[in-house]
C-alpha cells in the first residue's frame with residue numbers, strides 16, 4: 001500500500017454528495033466568500049460568476065472578482081454578471097501592488113470576510129455550482145478539514161475544434177507532481193496540487209504566506225501540510241476542468257515559479273531573484289528572452305501573535 005493510501009481513502013470524495021440544502025444546514029452561522037482572480041478574462045469570467053450567483057444568499061455570502069490589472073472589459077463583465085468587483089489596490093489600499101497570481105489571491109483574502117474562502121479561476125469554461133458546493137462540503141461537515149482541493153479530468157484544447165481528452169495540467173504533470181514525489185512524498189495522493197479551485201478556512205489561509213506568482217497553490221499546500229498535518233487536507237472530484245490554455249513558453253515561467261516554491265519550502269533555497277532565459281528562433285538565430293520569475297512571499301494576513309517584549 002502506498003504511504004499516502006490511508007489519507008487518500010479517508011480524505012478523497014469521488015462523488016461529492018453535498019447539496020446546497022445540506023450546506024446551508026451545516027453552515028451553523030459560518031459565512032462563505034468566493035474569490036475569483038481575474039487578468040484579462042472578459043470572455044469567461046461571466047460564466048464563472050454566473051455559476052456562483054445562484055448560491056448567493058444561501059450557501060455563499062459574497063462573490064468577489066479581484067481584477068489583476070486587466071486591459072479588457074473583465075471588470076465590467078464581472079460586475080454585470082453579479083459579482084462585487086475590486087482592483088488589487090482597492091483590495092488592500094496603501095500596499096504597493098506586486099505582479100502575479102499569488103498577489104491577487106492574497107489581496108482577495110484581505111478584501112473579504114467569509115469564515116470559509118473558495119477560490120475559483122476566472123478562465124474556467126462549463127463550470128457549475130457543484131464546483132463551489134463540493135469544495136465546501138468537507139470544510140463544513142468533516143471535523144479537522146481546513147483545506148479542500150478540487151481535482152478533475154483535464155482535457156487539452158489544441159484548437160477551436162481539436163480537443164484531447166487528456167493532456168491538460170502540463171506543469172502539474174511535468175513539475176509539481178515530480179517535485180512532490182521527490183520532496184514531499186506524503187503529498188503524493190493529491191491529484192491536482194496546482195489546481196486553482198480550492199477552499200480553506202479563513203483561520204488557516206490568514207495564517208499562511210502567499211507565494212507571489214503561480215507557485216501560490218503549491219505553497220499553500222506545502223504550508224498547510226507543514227503547519228496542520230495531512231489530515232487537514234481533503235480533495236473532491238469536480239468532474240472535468242476546461243479552461244484557456246497558455247503557451248508552453250508561458251508555462252515555462254509558471255513552472256519556474258512552481259519549482260521555486262517547492263525548493264524554497266522544502267530545500268531552504270533563498271528568495272532569489274532567479275530570472276528564466278528562454279530562446280526564440282528568429283531569422284536563423286536563437287535569441288535569448290529573459291523572464292522575471294515571481295519569487296518571494298507575501299506574509300500571512302494575520303501574523304501570529306508575537307510574545308510581548310520582555
Ligand SMILES: O=c1ccn([C@@H]2O[C@H](COP(=O)(O)OP(=O)(O)O)[C@@H](O)[C@H]2O)c(=O)[nH]1
Pocket residue numbers: 036037038039040041067068099100101104120121122123196243244245246254
Ligand atoms: O497575474 C495573474 C495571473 C493569473 N491570474 C488569474 O489566475 C487564474 C489562473 O491563471 P491562468 O489561467 O493564467 O493559469 P493557468 O490555468 O493557465 O495555469 C486566472 O483566473 C487568471 O486570470 C491573475 O488574476 N493574475
Ligand SMILES: O=C(O)[C@@H](COP(=O)(O)O)O[C@H]1O[C@H](CO)[C@@H](O)[C@H](O)[C@H]1O
Pocket residue numbers: 101121154155156167168169170171172173194195196197214215216217218244245246251254
Ligand atoms: O495545471 C497546470 O499545469 C497549469 C496549466 O494547465 P494546462 O496545461 O494549460 O491545462 O495550470 C494550473 O497551474 C496554475 C499555476 O499554479 C494554476 O493557476 C491553475 O489554476 C492550474 O490550472
